[in-house]
Each structure stands twice: as C-alpha cells, then as structure tokens.
Amino acid sequence: MTAGPDIALEKVQFDYGSAPMLFDVTFSGGVTTAIIGPSGSGKSTILNLIAGFEIPDSGRILIDREDVTSLSPAERPVTMVFQDNNLFAHLSVRRNVSIGLDRKTHRGAGENIVDDALERVGLAGYADRKPGMLSGGERQRVALARVLVRQRPALLLDEPFAALGPGLRSDMLALIRALQQETGMTVAVVTHQPDEAEQFADEFVFVDQRRIAGQGSATGFSGRQDIPGLQAYMGEKDR
Numbered sequence: 056m057t058a059g060p061d062i063a064l065e066k067v068q069f070d071y072g073s074a075p076m077l078f079d080v081t082f083s084g085g086v087t088t089a090i091i092g093p094s095g096s097g098k099s100t101i102l103n104l105i106a107g108f109e110i111p112d113s114g115r116i117l118i119d120r121e122d123v124t125s126l127s128p129a130e131r132p133v134t135m136v137f138q139d140n141n142l143f144a145h146l147s148v149r150r151n152v153s154i155g156l157d158r159k160t161h162r163g164a165g166e167n168i169v170d171d172a173l174e175r176v177g178l179a180g181y182a183d184r185k186p187g188m189l190s191g192g193e194r195q196r197v198a199l200a201r202v203l204v205r206q207r208p209a210l211l212l213d214e215p216f217a218a219l220g221p222g223l224r225s226d227m228l229a230l231i232r233a234l235q236q237e238t239g240m241t242v243a244v245v246t247h248q249p250d251e252a253e254q255f256a257d258e259f260v261f262v263d264q265r266r267i268a269g270q271g272s273a274t275g276f277s278g279r280q281d282i283p284g285l286q287a288y289m290g291e292k293d294r
C-alpha cells in the first residue's frame with residue numbers, strides 16, 4: 056500500500072462570472088480531509104477544479120507534485136462521487152460497477168474484481184438487480200464499489216450521503232473510513248455536518264467567502280477561535 060497523493064491548488068483563481076474565488080491549499084496525501092463551510096463558499100468548486108470539471112483562470116493544480124491543470128478529468132488520478140451517485144437506471148448493479156473497470160489493465164479478471172468490490176461494500180448477491188430495486192444507501196454502496204474497481208489513488212466526495220438518514224450516513228462514513236485505511240488513498244469529502252467531520256476525518260479545510268480560511272487537524276477543530284468565520288459558521292449550524 057502506497058500513501059495516496061498530496062493534492063495542491065496553487066494560487067488557483069476561478070470565477071463563474073459572479074465573484075472571483077481564490078484557493079491556495081494542499082490536501083495531505085493518504086488521509087481523509089473534510090471540507091466544510093457556509094453554503095456558496097466554494098466547497099464543490101474546489102472538488103470540480105481538482106477533478107477537472109472546471110478549469111482555473113490562473114494558478115495550477117498539482118497531484119503528487121505533477122501539474123494536471125491541462126489534463127482532462129479522465130486523465131487525472133481521481134474519482135468523484137456526487138450526491139446523486141450517477142448510476143445508470145437501465146443497467147444492473149454489476150454493469151454499473153464494471154463501468155469503472157479499466158479494460159486494458161484487467162482483461163478477463165473483470166468479473167471477479169467487480170464481485171470482490173460488491174462484497175467489500177456489503178452487496179454480495181445484489182449484482183443482478185437494477186438501481187431502482189435498491190435503497191438510497193445501497194445505491195451509494197454501488198457507487199463506492201465502482202470507486203474501488205477504478206483503483207484511483209484519490210477520492211473526492213461531494214456531500215455523498217446528505218440524502219440519507221443519520222444512521223445510514225454514519226454507516227457509510229465508517230465504510231469510507233475503512234476503505235481509506237485499507238487502500239491508503241487520499242480522500243476529500245464536502246460535508247455540511249461539522250460534528251461528523253470530527254469523527255471520520257483526519258484533517259479539515261474551512262472555506263469561507265470563496266477563500267480558504269483555515270485548515271488543520273480534525274480533532275477538536277470546531278472549538279478553534281483562531282480561524283476567521285469558523286465560530287460564526289458553527290453558531291449558524293447550532294441554530
């Protein structure tokens with residue numbers, strides 16, 4: 056197991072046209088970082104820039120110190136999972152997961168790899184179902200199985216479990232945690248639940264007003280007084 060890559064946004068400027076954003080931050084390799092902050096602060100944009108769905112106006116994106124700014128999303132060593140998990144309704148669970156396979160690398164071994172991944176996310180025996188026959192949590196597990204077969208060293212999750220109830224959400228976060236520790240990949244998760252972030256993440260990044268306002272160890276981060284805007288944000292969360 057090799058530790059996942061550091062991911063750096065180096066003086067990245069980006070503007071959808073309404074207000075400029077500036078991100079200068081490094082996500083540590085081989086750990087889980089929770090990205091928190093008020094609505095509209097730029098959290099999803101950070102993931103979209105890393106994944107290559109948005110291109111910086113200036114600055115660079117480095118993954119494992121390699122400049123990936125001009126690479127397409129498919130060429131970048133990252134996988135992204137969205138809240139609505141991107142499953143194809145007309146395909147079986149097995150086919151949905153095997154979309155993640157790199158055919159050249161795996162040739163005949165594909166079916167075993169897919170079955171192993173389904174077993175690891177607790178869905179052995181679900182391979183022939185269609186997504187419509189699964190619960191929300193099960194569908195997210197299928198999306199995670201696809202992440203596993205893709206074997207990319209970095210995983211980006213944009214509020215992946217927001218639609219799930221608290222119990223299921225905490226099961227899924229525990230699963231991500233276990234997979235991260237098993238594979239050593241770099242994980243960045245956008246979350247609106249700072250209290251959960253202390254439990255599942257190693258580090259946090261706080262985004263406020265389209266800038267990085269602070270970062271550090273996730274342990275006890277919510278009490279930090281030295282990060283501008285953090286206590287105001289935590290207060291809002293409590294209301």
Ligand SMILES: Nc1ncnc2c1ncn2[C@@H]1O[C@H](COP(=O)(O)OP(=O)(O)OP(=O)(O)O)[C@@H](O)[C@H]1O
Nearest residue numbers: 071072073092093094095096097098099100101245
């Ligand atoms: N596709 C888009 N076109 C134009 N503006 C956008 C687009 N996506 C986001 N924005 C704007 O960019 C800013 C940052 O949005 P972003 O989605 O990154 O915030 P966020 O912190 O993830 O918010 P939330 O917590 O509400 O999901 C916001 O002002 C938003 O309105």
